[in-house]
Amino acid sequence: MPRSAARLQVIRVPAPPRARRAAGERAPADSGDMTKRIADSITTAIVERRLMPGTKLAEQKIADIFKVSRTLVRQAFHQLSRDKLVSLEPARGARVAEPGVEEARQVFEVRQMLEAAMIRRAAAELAPAQIAELRAHLKDEEAAIRRTDVSGRTRLLADFHVVIAGMLGNAVLAGMIGELVSRSSLIALMYQSAHSAEHSFEEHVAIVDALEKHDSRAAARLMESHLHHVEQNLRLQPRFPDLAAALRPQ
Ligand SMILES: [Zn+2]
Incomplete structure (x- = not known):
């Protein structure tokens, strides 16, 4: 793993559903599913106190962790920002939100x-x-x-x-x-x-x-x-x- 990705390893990639795992296949998730999986993993990491308010969420690192394009990561950020869990600022990128x-x-x-x-x-x-x-x-x-x-x-x-x-x-x-x-x-x-x-x-x-x-x-x-x-x-x-x-x- 590149050192740069280490800090975001608190985000756990969920395992594929049991049936697929048994069949030894990779999950053929469509992009909507994948966006949801990324958003759910970040939400769980926040709820389980593994990601602190204000933590920078680097798009490329998360794309590497999930082995997906940055576009999907950006979509997940937008979903999380609608739920007020992530703040998106043009110059600073995505961070875990810091509610007032x-x-x-x-x-x-x-x-x-x-x-x-x-x-x-x-x-x-x-x-x-x-x-x-x-x-x-x-x-x-x-x-x-x-x-x-x-x-x-x-x-x-x-x-x-x-x-x-x-x-x-x-x-x-x-x-x-x-x-x-x-x-x-x-x-x-x-x-x-x-x-x-x-x-x-x-x-x-x-x-x-x-x-x-x-x-x-x-x-x-x-x-x-x-x-x-x-x-x-x-x-x-x-x-x-x-x-x-x-x-x-x-
Ligand atoms: Zn309660």
Whole structure:
């Protein structure tokens, strides 16, 4: 591997689907699939805290990692920039986005609105098999926390919200929650979340208990307080305080 590509090795190239691997073929992915695979790999690297805000994403290096043209990498960057995970600037190229304080507040405000409504519906509609699936997800969260697998637990804790959205069968909702959760991961990296993984896990367990009892009011209250705790534990202050305010005579 050329040395220049080493720093972006945190972006993992996903393995081809099992069936193809068994047949020993290369995945004949079309360009749309490939763009999505590149975008998904970068998103996962952000959610798993392997790519930090502000990291430069060099087009050529990523093209080398995925063995594709720069055009496809650029398309993936555009997709990620629409989702606010990557910022594109003419002179600086692509970087992992650095969400501002106001943006962070707005993301959590929208999550409160959407996820309170989402969890109420989940409490009314989820079948026992889906509750069992959520219990299995919680087991995975707990196992990742026990073995202090930081990447794994971060992704699983984020996925909890996306999995519930997916169970409601509304692709628009699932897409929006997925985007907001990924942006929240970036926000947690920017503003050093002090909310512990154990605490989030316990709050998730309480939410699933309420879902199992079809108690939509309790589920909504628990989800609201969970998201509130996550936001409260961020240090949402500008990194570079306003100079005039900092130097104002007391
Ligand atoms: Zn959560």
